[in-house]
Amino acid sequence: MAAAPASTLWAVAWRRFKRNKLSLAGLAITVWLVVTAILAPYIAPYDPNKMHWGKEYMPPCPEFPLGTDEMGRDVLSRVIWGARTSLYVGFASVLLIAAIGVTVGAISGYFGGWIDEVLMRITDIVLTIPTIMLLILIASIFQVRSLNVIILAIGAVSWPTIARITRSQFLLIKELPYIDAARVAGLSHPRIIFRHILPNALPPIIVAATFDMASAILMEASLSFLGLGDPRVVSWGQMLSVGHTVMLHAWWVGTFPGLAIFVTVLGFNLLGDGLREALDVAMR
Amino acid sequence: MGLKEYVVRRLITAIPTLLAISVITFAIVHLAPGDPLQFFLALNPDTPPWMIEFLKRKYGLDRPLHEQYIKWLLMLLSGDLGYSYISGEPVSYMIGVRVWNTIKLTLTAELIALSISIPLGVISAVKSNSAVDHASRVFALMGVSMPVFWLGIMFIYVFSLWLGLFPTFGAATTGKVYSNIFEQWADELWHLALPALTLGLVRTAFLTRLVRSSVIGELQMDYVMTARMKGLKERVVIYKHVLRNALLPVVTVVGLSMGFMLGGAVITETVFAWPGMGRLAWWATLTRDYPVLMAITVIISTMVVLFNLVTDIVYALIDPRIKY
Numbered sequence: 001m002a003a004a005p006a007s008t009l010w011a012v013a014w015r016r017f018k019r020n021k022l023s024l025a026g027l028a029i030t031v032w033l034v035v036t037a038i039l040a041p042y043i044a045p046y047d048p049n050k051m052h053w054g055k056e057y058m059p060p061c062p063e064f065p066l067g068t069d070e071m072g073r074d075v076l077s078r079v080i081w082g083a084r085t086s087l088y089v090g091f092a093s094v095l096l097i098a099a100i101g102v103t104v105g106a107i108s109g110y111f112g113g114w115i116d117e118v119l120m121r122i123t124d125i126v127l128t129i130p131t132i133m134l135l136i137l138i139a140s141i142f143q144v145r146s147l148n149v150i151i152l153a154i155g156a157v158s159w160p161t162i163a164r165i166t167r168s169q170f171l172l173i174k175e176l177p178y179i180d181a182a183r184v185a186g187l188s189h190p191r192i193i194f195r196h197i198l199p200n201a202l203p204p205i206i207v208a209a210t211f212d213m214a215s216a217i218l219m220e221a222s223l224s225f226l227g228l229g230d231p232r233v234v235s236w237g238q239m240l241s242v243g244h245t246v247m248l249h250a251w252w253v254g255t256f257p258g259l260a261i262f263v264t265v266l267g268f269n270l271l272g273d274g275l276r277e278a279l280d281v282a283m284r
Numbered sequence: 285m286g287l288k289e290y291v292v293r294r295l296i297t298a299i300p301t302l303l304a305i306s307v308i309t310f311a312i313v314h315l316a317p318g319d320p321l322q323f324f325l326a327l328n329p330d331t332p333p334w335m336i337e338f339l340k341r342k343y344g345l346d347r348p349l350h351e352q353y354i355k356w357l358l359m360l361l362s363g364d365l366g367y368s369y370i371s372g373e374p375v376s377y378m379i380g381v382r383v384w385n386t387i388k389l390t391l392t393a394e395l396i397a398l399s400i401s402i403p404l405g406v407i408s409a410v411k412s413n414s415a416v417d418h419a420s421r422v423f424a425l426m427g428v429s430m431p432v433f434w435l436g437i438m439f440i441y442v443f444s445l446w447l448g449l450f451p452t453f454g455a456a457t458t459g460k461v462y463s464n465i466f467e468q469w470a471d472e473l474w475h476l477a478l479p480a481l482t483l484g485l486v487r488t489a490f491l492t493r494l495v496r497s498s499v500i501g502e503l504q505m506d507y508v509m510t511a512r513m514k515g516l517k518e519r520v521v522i523y524k525h526v527l528r529n530a531l532l533p534v535v536t537v538v539g540l541s542m543g544f545m546l547g548g549a550v551i552t553e554t555v556f557a558w559p560g561m562g563r564l565a566w567w568a569t570l571t572r573d574y575p576v577l578m579a580i581t582v583i584i585s586t587m588v589v590l591f592n593l594v595t596d597i598v599y600a601l602i603d604p605r606i607k608y
Contacts, residue, residue: 125304128588132547133565133581137312140569140577218431222551225433226566244437244555248445258434266429273425 009203013278023274029267037083044077048234057250067252070242075252079260081234086217086264089151093216094209096155097162102205104159105166106193110174120167123160131157135219139228147230150223154216162208169201203279210275214268221261236261287600294596298589305585306360310353313574322572343369360582366575368568375579379561383583385455386560389479390542390549396484397491398538402531404488405495409530410522412500420492427489432548436482436555443478450478453557479556483548490541495534502530532603539595543588 017023036043045065046052052072060067066075108119126134138153139145173179174197182192223229224237231238236257243254275281325331331339340346344355359366365375408420444452451457455475462468502508503526511521550562557563561580568576 121300122304125301125308128301128543128592129305129308129581129585130543130547130588132550133584134312136550136565136569137309137577137581140572141313214429221431222433225431226551226554227570240431240434240437244433244440247437247441251441254437258431258437261431261434262426262429265431266426269425269429 009279013203013275013280016280017274017278020274020277022270023277026267026270026272026274029263030271033083033087033264033267036080037087040081040084044074044080046074046077048077048081049073057246057253059250060252066256067250069239069250069253070246075239075256078234078239079236079256082236082239082257082260083264085147085230085233085235086220086261089147089154089220090213090217090268092147092151093154093158093220094213096151097158097212097216098205098209100155100159101162102166102198105163106170106198106201108163109167109170110189110193110197112171116167119163123163126157127160129157131219132222135223136226136228139223145228145230147233150220150230153223154219158212158216158219161212162205165204165208166201169204170197173197173200204281207272207276207279207281210268210272214265214272217261217268218265287597290600291597294593298593301589302586305589306357306582307353309578309581309585310356313578314349314352356578360579365579368573368576370571370573375575378564378576379579379583382560382564385558386546386549386553386562388455388476389483389552389558389560390545392476392480393483393487393549393552394538394545396480397487400484400488401491401495402534405492406499406522406527406530408492408496409499409503417496421496424489424492424496427486428493430486430489432482432486433551433555435486436479436552439478439482440555451475455559479552479558482555483545483552486548487545491534491538494537495530498533499526499530502526505529532599535602536595536599539591539598542591543584546584546587 017027050073052058052068052074054072055064055068056070056072058064058068058072064074064076066079069075069078104119104123108116108123134157135153138156139149142149170193179192179196182196187196220229220235221237221240224235225241226237227241229235229238239257240254240261243250243257247254325336344352347355356366363376365379367374368378371378404420408417411417440452444450451474456468456472457475460471462471508521508526511525512518546562549560550565552558553560553562554566561584565577565580567573568580
């Protein structure tokens with residue numbers, strides 16, 4: 001029985017995941033980003049907000065590998081610190097999305113009836129309002145634009161996908177004999193939902209959450225680009241909104257943060273694709 | 285039940301959705317801390333108290349919330365969208381002069397996306413794991429990861445600033461007098477090219493992935509083997525049998541994701557200074573011009589609801605298996 005632990009769902013998935021080079025690339029990119037974000041204070045050559053007087057708009061050179069921006073700040077240091085903001089918003093948003101989505105989907109799928117009816121109606125309505133409109137509407141009403149407001153807004157608009165996936169998983173799983181057994185054994189609803197159904201419903205939720213991570217990062221970047229971000233933190237979207245106005249004489253100010261967003265989102269999308277394949281989750 | 289009843293029933297179920305959207309939009313703006321006049325007051329700090337009172341009464345801000353909502357809804361239904369807090373112009377006029385530009389941009393982009401993604405997705409699926417498939421998958425993956433504003437900026441940099449081939453902003457040359465209609469069309473098309481391509485390419489990537497996975501799923505069906513065993517040419521199998529079925533989910537997604545498209549338009553319009561509703565929404569957000577923002581949210585959402593409705597009906601028409 002020594003092989004028993006190796007044949008769990010996760011072990012099988014990892015073996016399948018390893019086979020695909022693109023999936024591994026996605027994993028490598030995301031791990032690299034997380035490490036960069038955590039170690040930002042130690043690896044950034046300068047303070048990202050330090051203005052080097054008289055060295056504005058320096059092109060890439062040994063002193064400033066990615067050049068400097070309009071206030072003489074080091075672009076490389078800002079790109080490194082920007083990873084922190086992006087990943088923080090990404091992870092926090094996904095936690096919020098999953099918390100709302102799984103709760104709504106689980107209740108809806110498990111209890112069914114009018115509760116399901118009402119919750120799915122609400123889900124459909126939120127899906128109908130274009131994300132970006134709802135996002136800028138929420139971002140615009142807060143007087144103080146903080147990262148938490150952005151996370152709240154992203155969470156408020158993005159939960160329906162996971163809610164639907166969770167619901168359909170619950171609809172399938174709750175009909176299985178072992179759930180009947182659990183019910184007959186007199187287990188409470190929360191215990192059945194969280195201990196017996198949810199773990200088996202996880203694979204598609206994890207895949208969706210990975211894609212949500214990519215889109216949350218893209219949303220934060222878009223909001224910051226539109227001038228609706230948190231002005232107090234270093235953000236790729238914000239760097240880009242300044243950078244694109246000076247593209248012609250200082251291309252490096254906007255190009256590198258843009259590239260950073262692209263690589264980050266690509267990394268999470270590759271990881272999501274890999275997980276989908278490895279966990280054998282059907283698309284849609 | 286006949287098709288007519290189905291359409292009527294779907295129309296009726298759209299009404300609560302639209303009402304809910306209007307409640308959500310209204311609630312977000314009015315339950316927020318601070319009052320819509322605050323931005324105006326920040327811009328005009330010398331406003332005397334009697335003026336503030338007057339403005340509050342003029343915009344009905346002194347009334348209870350549910351009264352304000354009902355008044356707003358009734359105005360909305362009669363086509364009166366109120367007045368901008370910032371410019372004082374009627375909102376219906378501000379939107380009216382821009383709505384066509386947004387429609388033009390999104391439809392052109394959608395057309396570009398469909399005409400590239402369907403053939404590309406089909407080839408990619410049929411020649412699965414070939415070089416073409418790998419190339420198109422890499423392209424699609426890059427496209428869905430590309431921030432639409434960055435792509436737009438790169439296009440402006442390369443094609444407008446560097447090569448000087450396209451204009452950098454606007455929907456037409458400002459102040460230009462056209463000698464004939466063709467000259468006007470050419471000028472408008474020239475301005476449309478880059479923004480439509482930007483929005484269209486991101487969309488293409490998304491749709492290519494969808495078409496590919498849909499066709500691959502369909503190719504595994506039993507009827508495909510039957511058709512092949514009957515000795516039908518592969519081309520007939522693909523185009524007459526597989527494609528028809530595989531495109532069904534694509535039709536749904538295209539219809540259902542028009543909202544996503546209009547969202548992309550907000551950002552694209554901002555980058556290219558395209559005088560559409562998206563750019564207006566962005567400007568209204570920065571200036572907290574709530575009547576404008578609320579009107580645009582409701583209008584765009586209504587467009588999405590109508591698109592969904594049409595999608596459902598088209599779907600019912602082309603798929604004989606659907607019972608309405």
